[in-house]
Amino acid sequence: MKIFDPHCHMISRVTDDYEKMALAGVRAVVEPAFWLGERRKRAGTFYDYFDHITTFERQRAANYLIDHYSAVAVNPRESNDVPLRDEVLREMPRWLDRASVVAVGEIGFDDITEAEAESIRRQLEISRDARLPVIVHTPHVEKLKGTLKTIEIIHKVGFPPERVIIDHNTEETIQAARDSGCWCGHTIYPVTKLSPERAVNILEKHGLDRMLLNSSCDWGPSDPLMVPRAVLEMRRRGFTDEEITKVVWENPIAFFRQSGRLGPALR
Ligand SMILES: [Zn+2]
Numbered sequence: 001m002k003i004f005d006p007h008c009h010m011i012s013r014v015t016d017d018y019e020k021m022a023l024a025g026v027r028a029v030v031e032p033a034f035w036l037g038e039r040r041k042r043a044g045t046f047y048d049y050f051d052h053i054t055t056f057e058r059q060r061a062a063n064y065l066i067d068h069y070s071a072v073a074v075n076p077r078e079s080n081d082v083p084l085r086d087e088v089l090r091e092m093p094r095w096l097d098r099a100s101v102v103a104v105g106e107i108g109f110d111d112i113t114e115a116e117a118e119s120i121r122r123q124l125e126i127s128r129d130a131r132l133p134v135i136v137h138t139p140h141v142e143k144l145k146g147t148l149k150t151i152e153i154i155h156k157v158g159f160p161p162e163r164v165i166i167d168h169n170t171e172e173t174i175q176a177a178r179d180s181g182c183w184c185g186h187t188i189y190p191v192t193k194l195s196p197e198r199a200v201n202i203l204e205k206h207g208l209d210r211m212l213l214n215s216s217c218d219w220g221p222s223d224p225l226m227v228p229r230a231v232l233e234m235r236r237r238g239f240t241d242e243e244i245t246k247v248v249w250e251n252p253i254a255f256f257r258q259s260g261r262l263g264p265a266l267r
Contacts, residue, residue: 057070197233
């Protein structure tokens with residue numbers, strides 16, 4: 001079974017994880033830009049990070065025959081440092097020109113502040129100019145409120161919903177995300193967010209169109225094999241190989257193909 005995990009923070013993982021993912025069928029990943037724990041205090045640390053995820057990680061993945069793509073953005077949490085955010089947003093389009101950058105992301109709400117809303121609006125415009133799709137993070141607290149406000153902004157600025165992933169959905173947000181016309185991401189974590197069982201429950205209830213599963217494997221409690229674990233759960237429930245392939249391979253390809261930058265194996 002070929003797997004495309006559309007949301008992995010590989011900068012936080014050891015090389016052994018790439019090997020395990022390759023052994024479990026993962027052939028492609030997208031690494032969105034996020035926050036690294038310690039608050040960044042200068043623009044240059046963003047630029048080095050953008051370099052890292054668009055070059056070094058791509059090579060590390062290639063050693064295990066995994067196609068590594070990335071998304072670049074000022075993440076929701078660090079969007080609240082307005083002078084720093086504005087400085088980075090002025091320079092950011094340089095990285096959006098790179099051949100392996102397939103989206104702007106992750107943008108969205110964290111604390112649901114006005115500075116975060118402004119950052120979403122600005123980066124939707126930047127995405128439009130760069131002709132790239134967008135990955136949207138939904139907040140950990142007040143998730144439904146944050147999701148609804150994000151959808152409102154997407155509609156208000158007229159960004160095409162078919163070029164957006166609303167990510168980290170749960171049972172609470174999925175109906176709103178479906179109704180928005182956006183693609184719907186589901187992050188499967190060992191502790192918080194969704195378990196494989198809960199993610200598959202959502203697929204059973206809401207169908208497979210525009211649905212995506214990811215591990216978001218990062219520096220917190222997380223597991224880079226969560227998509228393969230969800231595949232096993234789908235098989236247990238009686239989904240066919242064709243249906244599973246649609247969710248874990250064809251759907252992410254269909255979405256990120258909109259960037260025009262997927263490699264020959266994924267077109
Ligand atoms: Zn993330």
